[in-house]
Structures are given as structure tokens and as C-alpha cells.
Amino acid sequence: MTTIDKALDALFLLSERAQALRLAEVARELGMPRSSAHRILAPLLRRGLAEQDSDGRYRAGFALMALGLNVASREPLATAAKPVLESAAADLGETFFLVVARAGKLVVLEKAEGSGFLRAAPRLGADVPVHATAVGKLYLAFAPDEVEINDLPRYTPGTLRSRKALLAEVERVRAQGWATNIEEWQAGLAVSAAPILSHGRMHGAVALATVAARFTAIGMTTATRRVVHAAEGIALRIEGRSP
Amino acid sequence: MTTIDKALDALFLLSERAQALRLAEVARELGMPRSSAHRILAPLLRRGLAEQDSDGRYRAGFALMALGLNVASREPLATAAKPVLESAAADLGETFFLVVARAGKLVVLEKAEGSGFLRAAPRLGADVPVHATAVGKLYLAFAPDEVEINDLPRYTPGTLRSRKALLAEVERVRAQGWATNIEEWQAGLAVSAAPILSHGRMHGAVALATVAARFTAIGMTTATRRVVHAAEGIALRIEGRSP
DNA sequence: AATCTTCGTTCCGAATAATGGAACATTTAT
DNA sequence: ATAAATGTTCCATTATTCGGAACGAAGATT
Numbered sequence: 001m002t003t004i005d006k007a008l009d010a011l012f013l014l015s016e017r018a019q020a021l022r023l024a025e026v027a028r029e030l031g032m033p034r035s036s037a038h039r040i041l042a043p044l045l046r047r048g049l050a051e052q053d054s055d056g057r058y059r060a061g062f063a064l065m066a067l068g069l070n071v072a073s074r075e076p077l078a079t080a081a082k083p084v085l086e087s088a089a090a091d092l093g094e095t096f097f098l099v100v101a102r103a104g105k106l107v108v109l110e111k112a113e114g115s116g117f118l119r120a121a122p123r124l125g126a127d128v129p130v131h132a133t134a135v136g137k138l139y140l141a142f143a144p145d146e147v148e149i150n151d152l153p154r155y156t157p158g159t160l161r162s163r164k165a166l167l168a169e170v171e172r173v174r175a176q177g178w179a180t181n182i183e184e185w186q187a188g189l190a191v192s193a194a195p196i197l198s199h200g201r202m203h204g205a206v207a208l209a210t211v212a213a214r215f216t217a218i219g220m221t222t223a224t225r226r227v228v229h230a231a232e233g234i235a236l237r238i239e240g241r242s243p
Numbered sequence: 244m245t246t247i248d249k250a251l252d253a254l255f256l257l258s259e260r261a262q263a264l265r266l267a268e269v270a271r272e273l274g275m276p277r278s279s280a281h282r283i284l285a286p287l288l289r290r291g292l293a294e295q296d297s298d299g300r301y302r303a304g305f306a307l308m309a310l311g312l313n314v315a316s317r318e319p320l321a322t323a324a325k326p327v328l329e330s331a332a333a334d335l336g337e338t339f340f341l342v343v344a345r346a347g348k349l350v351v352l353e354k355a356e357g358s359g360f361l362r363a364a365p366r367l368g369a370d371v372p373v374h375a376t377a378v379g380k381l382y383l384a385f386a387p388d389e390v391e392i393n394d395l396p397r398y399t400p401g402t403l404r405s406r407k408a409l410l411a412e413v414e415r416v417r418a419q420g421w422a423t424n425i426e427e428w429q430a431g432l433a434v435s436a437a438p439i440l441s442h443g444r445m446h447g448a449v450a451l452a453t454v455a456a457r458f459t460a461i462g463m464t465t466a467t468r469r470v471v472h473a474a475e476g477i478a479l480r481i482e483g484r485s486p
Numbered sequence: 487a488a489t490c491t492t493c494g495t496t497c498c499g500a501a502t503a504a505t506g507g508a509a510c511a512t513t514t515a516t
Numbered sequence: 517a518t519a520a521a522t523g524t525t526c527c528a529t530t531a532t533t534c535g536g537a538a539c540g541a542a543g544a545t546t
Contacts, residue, residue, distance in 0.1 A: 003503075003533065004286040007247040012290070015313045023494060033535050038495070040533095043247040047255070048346060056494070060314045062345050066368030068311020070258045071303045073366070102305050103291060123316070125309030246504065246532075267522060276506050281524070283504095299523070491544070502533070513522065 006030065007040050014050055015064065020057035072124065077196075077204055078110040080237040085112035085206070088230045092208070092218070095120040096230060099128065099135040099193075100204035104148035106135055109204065120189065120209035131166055132159050134181040134193035135205040140166070141174035142195050143202040158184045178224050183212055190215035192223040194231035198239055206231040249273065250283050257293055258307065263300035315367065320439075320447055321353040323480040328355035328449070331473045335451070335461070338363040339473060342371065342378040342436075343447035347391035349378055352447065363432065363452035374409055375402050377424040377436035378448040383409070384417035385438050386445040401427045421467050426455055433458035435466040437474035441482055449474040 009030055014021065021029075027037035041058060044050035048063030072078055077100065085096040089112035097111035097120075105127045113121055122128075130136035130149045139147045152161050160166045173179040181191045192215075193207035208227050215223065252273055257264065264272075270280035284301060287293035291306030315321055320343065328339040332355035340354035340363075348370045356364055365371075373379035373392045382390045395404050403409045416422040424434040435458070436450035451470050458466065 002286050003246045004250040004283065005289075007250065008286060008290050008292070011310070015310045018317050024492075034494070035496085035535060035537095036533080040247065043245050043251060046248075047251050049251065051346060060310070062314060062350050062368060064307075065311040065314045065350075066366075067254070067258045067303070068308040068314075069367050071305060071308045071311075074261055103294060107305050107308075123309075124312050125305060249504095265522075266524090277523070278506060278525085279504080487546105489544100489546075491542100493542070494540095496539085497537085498535105500534085502531105504532070505528105505530070507527100509526085510524085511522100512524100514520085516517100516519070 003040075006032070006036075007044060010037070010040055011044060011049060011060070011064075014058055014060040017059075020053050020055075020059040022057050026058060068125065072109070075109060077234075077238065081110050081204075081206070081234045082112070084230050084233045084237070085110060088112070088206075088208075088226060089114055092226060094208055094210045094214070094218070095122070096227075097122050097207050097209065098204055098234075099207060101139055101143065101146035104146070106130060106133070106139065106147065114210070116211075116214075118211055120191075120211075122209065129153070129155070129185060132156075132181065132185040134179040134191040135207055137166075137170055137173045137179040137181070138193055138195045138205045139202065140170045141179070142197070146202070155185050156183055156187050158182065160184060178228055180220070180223075182215065188212050192220070192227050194224070194227040196231045196234050196238075198235040203235070203238065206234065246283075249275070249279075250287060253280070253283055254287060254292060254303070254307075257301055257303040260302075263296050263298075263302040265300050269301060311368065315352070318352060320477075320481065324353050324447075324449070324477045325355070327473050327476045327480070328353060331355070331449075331451075331469060332357055335469060337451055337453045337457070337461075338365070339449060339451050339470075340365050341447055341449055341477075344382055344386065344389035347389070349373060349376070349382065349390065357453070359454075359457075361454055363434075363454075365452065372396070372398070372428060375399075375424065375428040377422040377434045378450055380409075380413055380416045380422040380424070381436055381438045381448045382445065383413045384422070385440070389445075398428050399426055399430050401425065403427060421471055423463070423466075425458065431455050435463070435470050437467070437470040439474045439477050439481075441478040446478075446481065449477065 010026060013029055023037055024034055027034045030037060041050055048061045050058050051061040052058055081098040088096045093116060094114040098109045099106050100109050107127050108122045108124055111122055113119060130147045131152045132155050154161050160169060178194045188211055190212040191207050191209045193205045195205050196203045206227050208223055253269060256272055266280055267277055270277045273280060284293055291304045293301050294304040295301055324341040331339045336359060337357040341352045342349050343352050350370050351365045351367055354365055356362060373390045374395045375398050397404050403412060421437045431454055433455040434450050434452045436448045438448050439446045449470050451466055
């Protein structure tokens, strides 16, 4: 483990914890003496990646925000998808979001939240499991090399836990061109998703997330039509064939 | 300069550059041999703070996005302000945003964009100058210790460049309780802002940004009323005296 | 009030990890 | 076909990190 790794440990620690940490706590969490923690935090403070409150406690700094948003803003797919997601969300009043595979993981890249009191609010940059989500099934069907899948943890009673069942589901998804996930990952959450296909490649997926009860009300056909339409709209945009 | 500093240099470099960089370019920019750059980038890659494309070029990684959004989401002020900004933006069709002082700088913490074809789109996490913005004047008037001000660069012909003129303006701002910035920072940009005051302290400022031409059409009175109302609404929310 | 912890910070010799030139196989440019 | 530049690994030298010790300050406990 390099010195840089230790600094990054500290950075992730501060980012994960909601409240500010004392130096001694940081040292304890990272398993190092206070003097070492102190030395490691100094460069992070200088750059604004960490900050100290009036009591000297450490928290993640604002510079992190700027760094993170740089990443998001330079993804052309996110820019292309944003207006499409927004109009879909405004239309139906439900949350639409964009997921892509990066480094074997599925990451939420952009979103437009619905208007309901109870609504899905995915966190940008967060990663979602492959085997228990609609988007994961799409990737397994259309671009299996882009995602890594190790074990199949059980999240809910509905989670597909055998490789055989998952493969059968993926087969069906490939044939129909869209996927759903009804309470397979989180209780009460229903998702319908469609792949963004262009130039013979899958670039990501659009998903519609809602409360399972409302999903039934919307109807599978409507939900499917919406996500497929949005995904196709984004595909057209990245091909430059749409205003 | 510590090893950590060098790693952070690399991180900021990747984040600033729009396109991916070759290893040799990183090494050149940071003024180190390729072997050193290679070693320094390795831990960043492992953590997902940097990524390599198919050609081996380096770019900022997705983990940065998650880190940055953690920072934003745990700011209670941002959470409190979001709905207020959104309803104000929807109402008037113009961009409203929230700015706070952190470590002597003014940082954009949350925003709700207007609907116009030509509209202000501040970048979250970006910092704005103190002496040439409406929010800066408010801080100078109500919480001067929270901002640092060194030189007064000239951005436009309208920028206040003498301390005397700035102080006079700050006096007026303090008396009237709100501030404006009409093409003092960026040509064509007009801003009206009001402070979020609570518990005898300034917590931040709400700003309405628009095209100077439209600002005239909206009218100073309307613009002022809107930002003051939004700022007061946020103050009520952080005091828990509002639904 | 007095004592005992815990804290943040600085210091410094010992231990260790970073350094950068060299070498080599690839890739790109001429 | 030749030359230049690139990504990667290796290793002896060097410079940095490491962590215990020590200190004053701030809380907690008696």
C-alpha cells in the first residue's frame, strides 16, 4: 500500500461519513497514529479536498464537488440524455435515469426525478448491482463483456439467485428488447429499462423507476413504450440525427 | 511537496482536461519521468478516481462523481434550498442559485435553471469572484470575515475597481438588504441577490441570474422581491418553521 | 479544585517507500 | 524501412514517510 493509497483512504472516509471527524477518529479508522493521520490530511486540506470546521474536525471539502461535476459534465452521453430524461419525467411524473457500465460496474450517470411525494431518487455516481436490476439484465443481454458479475446476493425474496434463472431471464430480455425489475432489488421498487443502441453497440440504458404499486397502474405496455422511446431518442441524438 | 501532492496534481490535471491524456502527456505536464507518473497513477486507477480508455489514455474516473455528490448532498442548506429554488425558477422561468462562502471563497452550492434558450447555467462547485458579484457584495455587507478579497481584477467595463467605490456600494447594499450585479462580472449577465439570514448570521445567498436585457424587462422591483422572498423562505426552512 | 484523560500538534532518528535512469517491446510518425 | 516516441518493468540510490515521544491545551472525572 502506497502513501497515496493512505491519502485516498482518508478521502473516501471523509466522504462517506455524514458528520465531521476528529483527527483521532480518522487515525483510529485508518489504523495509524495521530501524527501520521495529521501529516496525510495536510495536503488534502491545502487542496480543498478536505476542510476543517471551527472545532478542527475534518470533513470532505468543496473542491471534491467541482472535481466530480467536471467528470459528469464531460460525458457527452449525459448531456445528450438530460433533456430526453427531463421531458419523459415531466410527462409521466416518474423518475427516469441513465445508467452506463464503467470499469465493470453499472453507474447512474444522469437523472430526472418524478414529482410524486414518494419517488425514486437514485444518487448520481452510485453503482447498482448487475443481477438484480433491469439495466443489469440489459447489459447481460446486449453487452455482457462490459459488466462483471461475481456472486448473486439476495436482496429481496424476488431476487434471482441462480445463474440458470438469470440466464433464462436474460434470454427473454434479449428477445423482447427491454427489461423489468419488479422488487428484485429493493422492496417496493419497480423499474422498466431499455438499451441505448447505436452503431451496433450498447451505450447505456434508460430506466423508469417507480413504486411497485404505481407501476401496475401505469401498465407494462405504457412503461415499456416510454423507456424504449426515450432510449431511441437518445440514440438518435448521439448519432446527430435529431434536433 | 509530498507524494500525495503529486497524486493530487495528477487528479486535478485529469479533471481539468476535457479529453483523455496519454501517460507521457501527464508526465510532461507534471514535470516528472514517465515511470513516476505511471506509478502515481496506479493507486488512482485502483480506486476509480482515474480511468483508462481503450487506448490506455487517462481520464478522471467516475468515483470522483460519487465523492463530489456526497459533499453536496450532506449540505443541509442545499437540501433546504432546492425546492425553493426550483419553484422560483419554474415561476419566473429564470435561473436561481444558492451561493455560500467556504474557506474564504464563494461557491455555487445548488441551482435551478430557467427555461430560456439563453439562460444562466452556473456550475455547481465553481467559485465566483467577491468584488464583482451581487452575492459577493452581500457577504461584504453582512459577513465580511467569511470572504477573502485580495485584488480587484477588471472583468468588464462595469467592474468596480477601486476599494472606495466598492465600499460605498457595500454600504448601500447593507442598507437596502439586497444587491445587484449588472454586467460587472460578465457581459450580458445581470444578477439580483438576497442574503439568507438566520440566528443573527448569514448562511448564504440566493441569486437570480438572467440576461441583462431580460432583467430590465422583469424590473428591479420584481427581481428583488423574488430573491428576497426565496431567501426568507430558505431561512424559515432551516429554522424548521416552514413545511 | 485538583487530577486524569484525551486531544492536536511538532520533532526527529530509523525504516521504508519514492525516485528516475536504463532497458525493452510496442506503437506511431517520417 | 527507419526513426522517434510510447508504455511498462526493474533496481540501486535517495529522499520521505513513519511513528514514538513530548508538549500544552481542553475536557472529563474524582
